[in-house]
Amino acid sequence: MYKQRSRMVAGLLAALTLGVAGYAAATAPAPRAEVMHWWTSSSESAAVRKFADAYRAVGGTWADTAIAGADQAKAVAINRIVGGNPPTAAQFNTTKQFRDLIDQGVLNNVDDIATRDHWDQLMPQPLLDVIKVQGHFYAVPVDVHMSTWIWYSKAAFKKAGIVKEPATPDELFATLDKLKAAGLIGLAHGGQPWQENILFQAMLANVGGKELYLQVLRDRSPRAINSEAFKRVLLAFKRLQGYVDAGSPNRNWNDATALLINGKAGVQIMGDWAKGEFAAAKQSAGKDFGCIAGLGANVPYLIQGDAFVFPKTKNADAVRAQKLLATTMLAPSAQLEFNKIKGSLPILSNVDVSGMDVCAQAGAAILKEKSRAVGMIEVFLTPDQNGALQDVLTTYWNTRMPVEKAQKEIASALQD
Structure with missing residues (x-):
């Protein structure tokens, strides 16, 4: 020392x-x-x-x-x-x-x-x-920080018989199905508005792609928000709720990460600050847990x-x-x-990251592709706009709000 x-x-x-x-x-x-x-x-x-x-x-x-x-x-x-x-x-x-x-x-x-x-x-x-x-x-x-890493427990994947990490949104949901069938928590999640905001951003980036992401958050385009493509994003976001456990509401993010560390859950979608919790538990990237920056080759890398x-x-x-x-x-x-x-x-x-873990090195390599670096949600929205969006997303997540109503309320929340 x-x-x-x-x-x-x-x-x-x-x-x-x-x-x-x-x-x-x-x-x-x-x-x-x-x-x-x-x-x-x-x-x-x-x-x-x-x-x-x-x-x-x-x-x-x-x-x-x-x-x-x-x-x-x-x-x-x-x-x-x-x-x-x-x-x-x-x-x-x-x-x-x-x-x-x-x-x-x-x-x-x-x-x-x-x-x-x-x-x-x-x-x-x-x-x-x-x-x-x-x-x-x-x-x-x-x-x-990249806000929407997909973390997974190697032990949980092994228990569920999963041998390949998901590479597309469809494969992610298939993975969650296998984890759930094995008696594990598919998605470790803390039911707090800001955490639901992260899940939404992940689906917008991975299901919608960079163009739709920017149209919705940077441009706040009503046409994009009311499109069929954005409806698919919201449906994918809501579908994730079927894989969280009953203890999810108000759980802290680091307690959700602990579920992966303990092998009780398979996947968490969270910023790379979660990696600090793995490190504190003496777990190593690539050995005890895996990290996925995006479900596709050109998924935007959301940073703040x-x-x-x-x-x-x-x-x-x-x-x-x-x-x-x-x-x-x-x-x-x-x-x-x-x-x-x-x-x-x-x-x-220009700081040498060769001594950092494999997840950090993967992120640094992506950042060299300058077109993939895109601001996360609060880079584009004011605190008031972000708060209004979170209110809609949390209501949609926790109630039977129709997806079409969610689209209309999001369009309203994001206007000046």
């Missing part, structure tokens, strides 16, 4: 020496940084400690403010920023969640770091489109991620802390240490 920490510190210091140490050199010791985030699960906590360790390694003081629940954490951050008592840095997703803060002029930009680290060339375009507003960069992305915003402040030490935090979090060694545990990919494409 000591050797690993020494290598991490050495790597970070080497990176800082290559042009990113100016902020650290000017602040000895480096200032205190209060970092607000919602990473509270076991794997998430382990991941964020890597950033904390890296910041302390360059002399900084990391003050951790962890708040359970993303919505709660964001609400507290916004209230503190607006109320004049901001943290040094606050976590948001790399979506439109912090656009109002940009418009209100309460965030510092990080243009100098973005220019220095060549973000325009090295970050995925869908995420750049969110953080760059009117030519300025207002957040520091720290990872790339986590980012930190830096509220404006008159405190010079806080500004220096913000610069050093951004520098530290983007150093290659810290990026690798963090993302290996978090389950995500480094945000900069």
